[in-house]
Amino acid sequence: MTAAIVVRDLVKDYGARRAVDGLSFHVEPGEVYGLLGPNGAGKSTTIEILEGHRERSAGDVAVLGVDPAVCASSGRAGASAREFRDRIGIVLQSSRFEGKLTVAETLSLYRSPYRRARPVADSLELVGLEEAAGQRVETLSGGQQRRLDLAVGIAGYPDLLFLDEPTTGFDPAARRGAWDLVRSLCADGTTVLLTSHYLDEVEALAGRVGVILGGKLVAEGTPGELVAASGSTMVRFELPPGVGLGDLPRLDGCVPRVAGDGRVEVATDTPTVTVHALTSWAVGCAVELAALSVAPPSLEDTFLRLVDAEASDG
Ligand SMILES: Nc1ncnc2c1ncn2[C@@H]1O[C@H](COP(=O)(O)OP(=O)(O)O)[C@@H](O)[C@H]1O
Numbered sequence: 001m002t003a004a005i006v007v008r009d010l011v012k013d014y015g016a017r018r019a020v021d022g023l024s025f026h027v028e029p030g031e032v033y034g035l036l037g038p039n040g041a042g043k044s045t046t047i048e049i050l051e052g053h054r055e056r057s058a059g060d061v062a063v064l065g066v067d068p069a070v071c072a073s074s075g076r077a078g079a080s081a082r083e084f085r086d087r088i089g090i091v092l093q094s095s096r097f098e099g100k101l102t103v104a105e106t107l108s109l110y111r112s113p114y115r116r117a118r119p120v121a122d123s124l125e126l127v128g129l130e131e132a133a134g135q136r137v138e139t140l141s142g143g144q145q146r147r148l149d150l151a152v153g154i155a156g157y158p159d160l161l162f163l164d165e166p167t168t169g170f171d172p173a174a175r176r177g178a179w180d181l182v183r184s185l186c187a188d189g190t191t192v193l194l195t196s197h198y199l200d201e202v203e204a205l206a207g208r209v210g211v212i213l214g215g216k217l218v219a220e221g222t223p224g225e226l227v228a229a230s231g232s233t234m235v236r237f238e239l240p241p242g243v244g245l246g247d248l249p250r251l252d253g254c255v256p257r258v259a260g261d262g263r264v265e266v267a268t269d270t271p272t273v274t275v276h277a278l279t280s281w282a283v284g285c286a287v288e289l290a291a292l293s294v295a296p297p298s299l300e301d302t303f304l305r306l307v308d309a310e311a312s313d314g
């Protein structure tokens with residue numbers, strides 16, 4: 001089977017700024033592929049090139065077997081362009097719909113170009129917007145607008161759905177609802193290219209993840225593979241009162257650092273040795289290592305480590 005998306009050596013320059021820098025990956029039919037990266041990594045640029053909304057500077061791209069740039073430029077004439085538009089669904093990172101139209105009117109407008117279009121009521125139900133059907137778009141909350149974006153994205157039963165940060169602004173319940181929707185679309189065979197900076201989202205939905213930093217793919221695999229490749233176990237604890245990082249014992253090459261929550265964390269490949277060194281030191285000094293924990297790395301640990309490594313490489 002040919003891949004749903006093939007990206008080879010993709011480059012995008014905005015003037016002197018290189019936003020995508022030799023990116024290669026592919027997405028198999030029926031797969032949910034997650035592009036994970038911090039703000040400015042080049043995720044939206046990449047996805048917009050694949051949708052045919054943005055021109056690339058160099059490299060090869062095939063989406064459902066065609067070049068989206070050719071489809072975009074062939075305009076109304078091209079049958080393959082028509083076919084391409086018919087088979088993809090798009091949820092942009094930020095979309096703006098006409099504020100005076102109602103939710104239902106917006107959906108009927110956006111479903112009309114599709115040869116096979118989902119009934120408005122079905123779309124509303126799938127994204128949980130039934131109650132807001134008659135409401136003007138300008139009165140929707142941020143989370144409701146995002147759900148409308150999602151409804152528009154699936155208006156044409158797409159074979160391939162692009163989701164650029166689809167759940168930004170959702171409350172936790174709405175996020176779970178959107179995840180269920182993506183899972184049910186996948187169960188029906190829809191291919192999904194998802195971008196997110198929510199690690200839990202990518203971990204929950206994506207079969208494979210590409211980690212993108214500075215327009216480059218720095219790691220790729222299933223969430224489990226990425227975590228396993230990073231290997232290290234995380235040891236965490238609170239610094240005892242009056243103790244600084246420099247007072248801790250030597251940990252055989254592992255460098256303790258203060259994490260965002262104020263706890264100290266140590267990534268180690270020999271957790272038994274590390275914990276032994278720390279606890280025997282603490283017992284010797286008669287101090288307690290409060291909230292001491294030993295845990296396998298999460299995808300978030302892995303991701304942050306990749307970001308740190310890239311930053312220190314310059
Ligand atoms: N239209 C544009 N013109 C100039 N620079 C842009 C434009 N769009 C994005 N960029 C820059 O390209 C880089 C990648 O942006 P983007 O693809 O939006 O990243 P992400 O979606 O991962 O946050 C950023 O440095 C951003 O400032």
Ligand SMILES: [Mg+2]
Nearest residue numbers: 043044045093
């Ligand atoms: Mg983006």
